[in-house]
Amino acid sequence: MIKKYLVVGSLFIGSFYSLYSQADRDGFFGFFGSGPGVEPVRNAVYLEECGSCHFAYQPGLLPSRSWIRMFSQKELTNHFEEDITFDDKALETQLLDYLTMHAAEKSSFKRSRKIMRSLPYNASPLRTSDTPYLRRKHGEIPKNLITQPDVGSIANCEACHRTATEGVYEEDQIRIPNAGFFNYDDD
Amino acid sequence: MKKYLLIALLCNNVAYSQTIDFDALYRSWGANPLEVDIKRAQMMWNKEIIANKSCASCHTNNLKKQGKHIKTKKIIKPLSTQVNPKRLTKVKKINKWLKRNCKFTYKRECSAQEKMDFIEFIKQS
Structure with missing residues (x-):
């Protein structure tokens, strides 16, 4: 008798979790070890080297295969029309290590998933x-x-997502400049 | 106690004595420090070798004010050492940004003379 309830109960918990992980907004994020957005950047070298020129995109916004591709010599010499090849190879490896270690497929944060x-x-x-x-x-x-x-x-995350630097991209934090009556409606 | 104070003082000294020998730096690039021409850098500052791209398009004409990257819109801290004392304190950074920004603005690296002129121009701004 108890066994039957256990089976049914665990089925419920299982289906709840799968629904929860699909959910767009979850009230108690962090419950299963995941955050609401993407993991925030906590790497001074990355903030300095990449964040001096543009928004320091969180590594969890792309899979590691994308970061590896971005750090190929072909892409570094033409990084969105700019040559950003590193003189310091150790620095290059350090940055790529950080990016791949925190890439989207390794993250439990909602947006990365x-x-x-x-x-x-x-x-x-x-x-x-x-x-x-x-x-x-x-x-x-x-x-x-x-x-x-x-x-x-579209690359300027911070322009509209006011909490982008913290890795939070929730709808209620969006302010599109000069949007007038356009109302962002999350499908 | 005195010993630690002395050590602390010495460390302090090391941290602040990292002033760059600019003449040596210019010579290492292959430029002659006696041939500095700030006026030339001043003219280059607004020159658009590539359309709509000059030093000023990101750094503005007032080096004491913050700039803005024309493409990414990222805020750039002032270049002037008077308002931003961190500027021109690390050789590695000077080399990195001169190389990268010359390529960005002119699609080529700058000559030793140009680089020297720019640094002296920033120094007096």
């Missing part, structure tokens, strides 16, 4: 905005709001 789930196994995009999950999330935003001078491009 969602990015990974949406990504075909053989795709290694260089832009996190090219992942199917984030494409869908940003699909409804009018082009002119993204290209406006205050934002520049």
Whole structure:
């Protein structure tokens, strides 16, 4: 008798967890060791070397195969039209180590898992905005709001996500500059 | 106690005595420190060898003010050593940014003379 309840009970718990992990907003994140967004950057070298020029994208926004591709000599000499090859090879390895060790597939944070789930196994995009999950999330935003001078491009996370540096991309933290009456509606 | 104080003082001294020998740096690039021409750097500052790209497009014309990366919109701290004392204190950083930013702005590395002029221009700004 007790055995039967145990089986049914564990089934319930199992289905609850799978629903929970699919959920868009979860009230008690951290319950299963995951955070609400992506793991925040806690690496001074990365913040200095990469974050001086652009938003310090969290490693959990892309899989390690993307970071490895980005650090190939071919990509480093043309990093979004810029040559950023390292004179200090030790530094290069140090950065790639950090990025791959905290990459999306190794993260338990919600957005990292969602990015990974949406990504075909053989795709290694260089832009996190090219992942199917984030494409869908940003699909409804009018082009002119993204290209406006205050934002520049889809790569400027901080322009709208006010808590982006902490790895939090929740809807209630979004403020699109000059958006007027456009209301961001999360599908 | 006195010993530790002395050690602390010595350490302090080491930390603050890392002033760069700029003339030696310029010579190591292959430039002659006697041929510094700040006016040339000043003219280069606004020159768009590639359309819409000059030093000023990111760093502005007032080096005491913060700049903004034209592409990524990232805020760049002031270059002037007067308002930002951290500037021009590390040779490694000087070399890194001169190389990278010349390539970004001119699609080529800068000559030793140009680099020397720029550094002297920043120093007096």
